Amino acid sequence: MVTPLDQRPRSGPYSGINARSAKRFLAEQFRQADLPFPEEDARDLVLAATGLSEVELITRGTEFLTPEAFERVSEFAARRMSGEPVDHILGERFFYDLPFTVTRNVLSPRADTEVLVRESLRLLEGIASPHILDLGTGSGAVLISLLHARPDANGVGVDLSDAALAVAKSNAARHDIAAEWICGSWYDPIDKARRFDVIVSNPPYISDAAMEGLDVEVRDYDPPLALRGGPDGLAPYPIIIEGAQYHLRAGGWLLVEIGYDQGEAVLGMFEAAGFTAVACLKDLGGQDRVVMGQWSS
Numbered sequence: 001m002v003t004p005l006d007q008r009p010r011s012g013p014y015s016g017i018n019a020r021s022a023k024r025f026l027a028e029q030f031r032q033a034d035l036p037f038p039e040e041d042a043r044d045l046v047l048a049a050t051g052l053s054e055v056e057l058i059t060r061g062t063e064f065l066t067p068e069a070f071e072r073v074s075e076f077a078a079r080r081m082s083g084e085p086v087d088h089i090l091g092e093r094f095f096y097d098l099p100f101t102v103t104r105n106v107l108s109p110r111a112d113t114e115v116l117v118r119e120s121l122r123l124l125e126g127i128a129s130p131h132i133l134d135l136g137t138g139s140g141a142v143l144i145s146l147l148h149a150r151p152d153a154n155g156v157g158v159d160l161s162d163a164a165l166a167v168a169k170s171n172a173a174r175h176d177i178a179a180e181w182i183c184g185s186w187y188d189p190i191d192k193a194r195r196f197d198v199i200v201s202n203p204p205y206i207s208d209a210a211m212e213g214l215d216v217e218v219r220d221y222d223p224p225l226a227l228r229g230g231p232d233g234l235a236p237y238p239i240i241i242e243g244a245q246y247h248l249r250a251g252g253w254l255l256v257e258i259g260y261d262q263g264e265a266v267l268g269m270f271e272a273a274g275f276t277a278v279a280c281l282k283d284l285g286g287q288d289r290v291v292m293g294q295w296s297s
């Protein structure tokens with residue numbers, strides 16, 4: 001068993017431990033606790049606690065930690081050992097190469113969702129000043145990434161949670177992105193006459209049964225409103241698909257994120273509603289992740 005960092009013997013005015021060995025030490029502690037990404041977590045926490053960059057961890061990694069940095073490393077390590085995810089400890093998560101503030105009021109944006117952004121950007125190629133609607137915007141990560149990549153686009157982000165929208169607005173300000181952020185349920189707050197080139201949504205899609213088996217890190221740190229998709233997890237999709245028919249321009253696209261086992265059900269909903277070019281895209285792990293379709297009429 002590894003001795004926790006703050007119980008190790010120290011010497012002199014400094015902590016007696018350098019950044020590189022702190023990282024090694026944390027990684028070993030996390031590995032023994034069966035945490036899934038011990039090396040990455042240890043690196044991210046030591047970098048944040050010391051203020052060093054990844055390169056500086058190599059070039060200056062043998063310098064002793066200051067007592068303050070040592071205290072921060074010890075605190076971060078204890079929080080991680082108690083199950084708190086790294087992005088909540090640091091208050092930040094990278095998505096599509098941009099840092100986003102995360103709090104307990106928003107889902108931490110996941111790498112799997114990047115396929116939704118990548119495909120939307122592909123579909124928007126060739127459309128000047130496109131209009132984009134993001135339903136269930138949460139931290140704003142999807143819409144902000146799209147607008148960051150397409151500075152000529154206009155964007156609207158809707159969420160039922162005012163607290164989530166506050167995080168989205170602060171992320172938009174952080175990246176100097178202008179968008180409309182509206183509180184309400186799906187299309188309810190959107191003017192009936194408004195049309196978009198692309199509507200994206202990563203709605204809550206966890207079924208009641210799957211909620212029972214969620215990892216502690218998801219269950220205890222992501223808000224239930226961002227997770228619960230009704231008894232079978234599919235409740236938001238009929239609403240999002242139905243409304244898209246009134247809010248897409250002719251030739252516009254709807255893209256929704258889905259759970260790995262929901263592809264067939266959601267593809268069927270798109271086809272029954274009259275969408276064309278309906279397709280299911282996989283994430284980097286090879287799982288069904290996005291269903292998309294074009295509205296032609």
Ligand SMILES: C[S@@+](CC[C@H](N)C(=O)[O-])C[C@H]1O[C@@H](n2cnc3c(N)ncnc32)[C@H](O)[C@@H]1O
Pocket residue numbers: 106107108109110113135136137138139140141142158159160161164184185186202203204205225226227
């Ligand atoms: C899975 S999270 C997605 C957050 C973000 N778009 C992302 O991909 O990281 C789903 C979001 O939908 C929001 N939501 C849940 N029900 C909603 C509703 N009826 N209308 C609008 N937003 C809703 C939640 O508050 C949450 O922010």
